[in-house]
Amino acid sequence: MIRNGKRLAGLCFSLLAFAQYAHAQGSPDVIDKLMKEFSPSTRSKEQQRKEFEWFRDAAKPYKGKSIMVVSETIDTHTYESEVIAKLFSELTGIQLVHELTGEDDVVKKIETQVRTGLHLYDAYINDSDLIGWHYRAGKVVNLTDFMAKEGKAVTLPTLDLKDFIGTSFTTAPDGKLYQLPDQQFANLYWYRKDWFDRPDLQKKFMDIYKYKLDVPVNWSAYEDIAEFFTVHVKELDGQKVYGHMDYGRKDPSLGWRFSDAWLSMAGAGDKGLPNGKPVDEWGIRVEGCAPVGASVERGGDMNGPAAVYSVTKFIEWLNKYAPPEAKAMDFGTAGSVPSKGNIAQQIFWYTAFTASMTKPNLPVTNADGSPKWRMAPSPRGAYWQAGMKLGYQDAGAWTLVKGTPLENQKAAWLYAQFAVSKAVSLKKTLVGLTPIRESDINSKAMTDAAPKLGGLVEFYRSPARKLWTPTGTNVPDYPNLAPLWWSNIGAAIRGEVPVQTALNTMAEQADTIMGQLEKTGMTKCAPKLNKKQPLDFWYAKGTAPFPKLSNEKPKGETQSYENSLKSSW
């Protein structure tokens, strides 16, 4: 078989048997090994040991069972796959494969299992962005009921759901939990504080733009700073530098660049948290719990002026200020570029990359291990208004698909809880830097680590983290709607169609998909499309979509890093 011209080997519908391994499952030695690995912990030694003993005992009926789970490839999941899964197997005797793959592949696989009923995996770590689909399609396990009924004997008594910071992302409008958060990250502004603090660059920027080089508050300032480094500074310490970094390859990861709240950062949609009401950051208008349209003609904002502005700016900055190779890059290849030391700032930077940005001996790390960079609140576009979300945050979360054999679900649920248990999670958080528990965030270990994490701990300890939110419950069929983003905006980036045309097509296609869902029906809150109306009809409502601004580039505004923490975080 082939992958981009490569062969792919294989075929079979049955899972292989594993070799038996000769561990003394759950012996005191194994627990001692776990205590050593999962240190520090927010639990006392006794509490931690008791939690491990509980897993060992609860797993006894499933000893020898083979379980397969899948997640995307980020540092947190690599640690799970290589360390946590191994120790879980040694503790319980459950034979576990934690497969790592691309995020799009995870979505394709869960969509395939849901659509066809084919049993592929026993559990998925699936982004909470899909909660709107899970809730409406009725194909994933309602964990609230599972924990109270068939899964009660395998639900950790000390799981402490209230300690999780992301359960609001994975709870549907019916108040039930559908996914259990495993890792969480936000999208923030990233910049080279050491360069911004240099007096020679401060003076040069002030001479040209007449305001201070500092953390940009709005997109105008971001744009000026991007131009400053790429066009005016050009070189620093003998190397070519750029004022902006992004990626533009037409593939599924390009879609996340936009569907992960980019439009709302520009100011598309309405005020409201966690998502704008009645129009959210995808530009989907919702009445009650029913999506009623994405196009402006149906009251949505997917192709409104703010959306057009957001995509236009993306393309302009990519073409003018990013390294030329960025246009051919994707999420994976672009992620490590700022760590190479020639990027001044990045408006859309996933904190999931923090661990890789803090490795010693990088050009962006000082000799003492402290970062030369900082993460700060994301600047806002011209259409943004107070009361709107400030950016994107998501939780990769454990998801069980209905139809999976119950015994497999139970064994997989044990591993899921193990990976997020208090006994394990602080160490996992320190390795992967994608915190999920309040107790971990407030721990002394995180305080100690903070100086080397460039603002991550400060962000998660502030109430502002609630202003960075995921896609939300409005998107009725994420797997089938998500490809519209990269396919249409990808065409605009390549210059094949104007931005407005691309977004008109995208909104029309979104309406068509929602119209089909309305026709076929969903178990809950199916779309009910609005009739098409003239634009003035919607503008008169005083909610999104809003008319085009006469000035989309107000004066650039910056603030100090310290003030950005106070005012936004």
Added chain:
Amino acid sequence: MKTALRVLGSSLLLSLPAYAQQASYTLYFADNPPFTLAENGKEKGVAIDIVGKLFERAKLGYKFQSLPLARSMEDAKSKPLTCVFPVQRAQRNEAEYAWVSPIFVANSGLFVNKDSTVALTTLSDAKKLKIGALRGSGDAEYLKGFGFSVEEANTQDQNVKKLLGKQIDAWATDVLSAKYFVEQVDAYKGQAPRAVYTFRKSLGSLACNTKMPKADIAKLQKTVDDMIKDGSLQKLAAGS
């Protein structure tokens, strides 16, 4: 493993149903046993059986054409009314084709000699092993991507021989390929390698030209889903 360009003869086409004779679609495959191979002028293999049945049930005309791998991928990208199979649907090639998926699910694992003492709890435990894999295969690419030391061979036969001769510690391939190639080696009779660890699943797919009519893609996708739901796809995948 490589085959020369070859177009099926008319004698085969005459034996096909009426809609197959219309030959609306040209379906490229490369020599890749046990999934797709050309033998004595006739194509065979598990994926051939599945895709043929798929087009028959969807009542779409088709003909198979054996082409070298790289050319079949390029042609399906550029020529209307063409598809290539089986292809692993992945993020990198998602935008380049219109997809019908899955036509099967592959389970890839690490195989060791029967007398090997290798025991793995996680895939990372295999980092100490010398792993053999088919050059350019999805498994080779996957393992290399995670920093494994992979010794690539041009054919699976070579991998089998290297495993037998203990030149490699483990062979990374899918279950069906392992079974097929091991059966070709007399020395392995009664001593078949054992699967020591399954490390990933992949969705084998039909990759079609992006200009393919949406209605045909939808029809094929619905047919695949129906074949999975009624169990016929699994039966074909199991070789029955």
